Amino acid sequence: MEEFEFISKIKPKRKHHRTVKVGIGDDAAVYEPNKAMNQVVCVDTMVEDVHFLKEKSSPRDIGYKALAVNISDIAAMGAMPLYYLVSIAIPNSWNEEELFEIFAGMEELATQYQMDLLGGDTVATGNKLVITVTVIGEVEANVSLLRSKAKDGDVVFVTGTLGDSSAGLALLLDNISIDNTYIRDTLLMRHKRPVPQVRAGRLLAKLDRASLNDISDGLASELHEIAEASQVGIVLNRIDVPISSELESVADKFDITKWVLYGGEDYQLVGTISLESWDELIRLCNDSNIKMTKIGYVDKNLRGVFSKKDDQLIPINKLGFNHFR
Amino acid sequence: MEEFEFISKIKPKRKHHRTVKVGIGDDAAVYEPNKAMNQVVCVDTMVEDVHFLKEKSSPRDIGYKALAVNISDIAAMGAMPLYYLVSIAIPNSWNEEELFEIFAGMEELATQYQMDLLGGDTVATGNKLVITVTVIGEVEANVSLLRSKAKDGDVVFVTGTLGDSSAGLALLLDNISIDNTYIRDTLLMRHKRPVPQVRAGRLLAKLDRASLNDISDGLASELHEIAEASQVGIVLNRIDVPISSELESVADKFDITKWVLYGGEDYQLVGTISLESWDELIRLCNDSNIKMTKIGYVDKNLRGVFSKKDDQLIPINKLGFNHFR
Numbered sequence: 001m002e003e004f005e006f007i008s009k010i011k012p013k014r015k016h017h018r019t020v021k022v023g024i025g026d027d028a029a030v031y032e033p034n035k036a037m038n039q040v041v042c043v044d045t046m047v048e049d050v051h052f053l054k055e056k057s058s059p060r061d062i063g064y065k066a067l068a069v070n071i072s073d074i075a076a077m078g079a080m081p082l083y084y085l086v087s088i089a090i091p092n093s094w095n096e097e098e099l100f101e102i103f104a105g106m107e108e109l110a111t112q113y114q115m116d117l118l119g120g121d122t123v124a125t126g127n128k129l130v131i132t133v134t135v136i137g138e139v140e141a142n143v144s145l146l147r148s149k150a151k152d153g154d155v156v157f158v159t160g161t162l163g164d165s166s167a168g169l170a171l172l173l174d175n176i177s178i179d180n181t182y183i184r185d186t187l188l189m190r191h192k193r194p195v196p197q198v199r200a201g202r203l204l205a206k207l208d209r210a211s212l213n214d215i216s217d218g219l220a221s222e223l224h225e226i227a228e229a230s231q232v233g234i235v236l237n238r239i240d241v242p243i244s245s246e247l248e249s250v251a252d253k254f255d256i257t258k259w260v261l262y263g264g265e266d267y268q269l270v271g272t273i274s275l276e277s278w279d280e281l282i283r284l285c286n287d288s289n290i291k292m293t294k295i296g297y298v299d300k301n302l303r304g305v306f307s308k309k310d311d312q313l314i315p316i317n318k319l320g321f322n323h324f325r
Numbered sequence: 326m327e328e329f330e331f332i333s334k335i336k337p338k339r340k341h342h343r344t345v346k347v348g349i350g351d352d353a354a355v356y357e358p359n360k361a362m363n364q365v366v367c368v369d370t371m372v373e374d375v376h377f378l379k380e381k382s383s384p385r386d387i388g389y390k391a392l393a394v395n396i397s398d399i400a401a402m403g404a405m406p407l408y409y410l411v412s413i414a415i416p417n418s419w420n421e422e423e424l425f426e427i428f429a430g431m432e433e434l435a436t437q438y439q440m441d442l443l444g445g446d447t448v449a450t451g452n453k454l455v456i457t458v459t460v461i462g463e464v465e466a467n468v469s470l471l472r473s474k475a476k477d478g479d480v481v482f483v484t485g486t487l488g489d490s491s492a493g494l495a496l497l498l499d500n501i502s503i504d505n506t507y508i509r510d511t512l513l514m515r516h517k518r519p520v521p522q523v524r525a526g527r528l529l530a531k532l533d534r535a536s537l538n539d540i541s542d543g544l545a546s547e548l549h550e551i552a553e554a555s556q557v558g559i560v561l562n563r564i565d566v567p568i569s570s571e572l573e574s575v576a577d578k579f580d581i582t583k584w585v586l587y588g589g590e591d592y593q594l595v596g597t598i599s600l601e602s603w604d605e606l607i608r609l610c611n612d613s614n615i616k617m618t619k620i621g622y623v624d625k626n627l628r629g630v631f632s633k634k635d636d637q638l639i640p641i642n643k644l645g646f647n648h649f650r
Contacts, residue, residue, distance in 0.1 A: 027539055
């Protein structure tokens with residue numbers, strides 16, 4: 001199938017945003033941004049056998065996740081995702097039906113966020129499929145939830161629960177086994193279909209100031225990024241880090257600490273805000289049914305990330321990263 | 326080297342546009358578009374052994390071209406390129422120095438157009454390097470140089486000269502040899518370092534209406550796209566298609582017609598405008614020292630692309646595409 005025929009098949013039937021003047025199919029797409037908003041853009045690539053295994057995930061799940069990890073970056077800026085572009089380098093080992101399924105998985109998620117597909121490219125390659133997604137969003141001009149914004153005395157917070165994605169990965173790779181089907185499927189799904197925290201990001205955008213990261217490389221690694229960019233230290237109350245009931249139920253069988261602190265790919269948001277803003281954030285999150293947990297504090301006299309135990313500070317290193325190679 | 330260290334090395338030392346609020350290095354980049362302009366965005370991927378050969382092109386040339394082909398898409402919309410994002414999937418066979426050279430090649434071209442690098446991703450992959458570049462530009466809100474805008478009686482035009490890139494590719498692959506060093510190097514460079522026609526695109530944006538494509542897949546293929554999207558026929562005066570003096574000088578040795586009509590990767594602009602606009606376009610191009618040539622006309626009673634010879638119309642098929650596989 002030639003590229004134009006392929007594009008005509010993946011072309012969305014309708015557009016979500018009237019700001020799209022020219023969609024997929026010409027040399028480039030054209031859109032007209034909302035005038036009161038800044039534009040936010042990011043790109044992320046997923047590679048076969050590095051970020052996903054063909055025999056372990058459906059093409060639909062792979063597509064879903066390729067878009068989800070990018071939306072998560074947009075969420076970590078407090079922005080709304082609006083548009084996406086997709087480029088796929090395709091080896092012979094993938095057939096057309098599988099490629100359409102990848103796009104269908106992305107469209108599933110895109111529809112949830114009313115995102116428009118603006119363009120892309122499909123090319124042949126060697127032995128590994130490579131999916132690159134670009135996402136463009138927008139955020140109010142006065143908002144900047146950067147990792148450099150942490151300040152002394154800030155509350156360190158995290159959305160949702162951590163460690164499920166890593167447990168799911170361990171299941172996927174048959175490194176562990178869990179008999180309970182519901183728990184197994186739930187953990188697998190948390191790995192295959194992470195939920196980008198756009199709503200939480202939008203709430204944080206309403207506050208005066210916040211530092212923010214999405215958790216792609218593990219909690220410890222993301223906290224180190226914030227500490228380094230903000231030139232502060234972060235103290236973590238290990239016991240406060242939230243985990244799901246599913247993970248809790250297998251905590252006696254496995255060493256879940258490494259999943260929770262270093263596992264990564266949870267795509268929750270972690271960041272810091274002032275003590276004064278914390279009450280407002282909790283109220284906003286309760287109203288919106290978003291799980292938000294205080295897990296530590298910022299100390300300007302420290303550098304790095306620490307775990308507090310019996311008033312002792314134990315350094316936590318970066319580690320993180322759970323790719324297949 | 327870890328990703329953050331890598332990013333710090335490729336991070337531009339200064340920004341060209343004050344509209345960049347957050348550049349490369351956070352979850353996503355933030356920029357604030359000029360309010361009177363539409364945003365234009367495109368993405369294109371280059372794959373080792375499909376779009377370039379490591380042993381035949383320097384990493385710097387490969388980087389240059391990866392960005393150039395994207396700028397060319399922006400030019401084909403009459404827009405100004407402003408920002409770019411780069412994602413690279415890297416096999417073990419490429420070392421760090423070569424990767425920096427790829428970015429250096431892009432920066433060379435980016436500096437010419439005062440483009441800011443807004444972000445990117447670097448990941449490991451199997452056996453082939455994959456470079457994906459996203460470019461964002463802007464164009465006046467009333468301009469839309471789409472391939473669907475051709476009308477009956479339009480002049481068909483092309484910028485620059487055609488066929489050099491394909492001749493360069495034939496040289497690169499040792500399919501042909503040329504003794505004259507200057508001619509050989511010129512043709513090779515036209516293949517390795519195509520010049521995106523941004524200035525010509527900007528002139529076309531000043532006219533009432535134009536259909537426009539950049540020539541990535543060959544003149545015949547691009548004309549077919551315009552004819553199809555506009556539901557018209559295009560008649561080409563084969564003899565008027567401009568070729569360089571370098572290609573002319575070897576025309577007796579090789580069959581240059583296939584390079585000129587089907588070769589592709591010239592990244593010139595081809596399109597159609599009304600007869601009334603043609604005089605104005607020629608005047609604008611003369612003032613700006615841009616080579617612009619009339620090569621045919623649009624006929625609403627035809628469908629497809631034809632070559633005219635002795636008042637006979639001979640259909641020209643699409644073909645095109647000169648990838649290595």
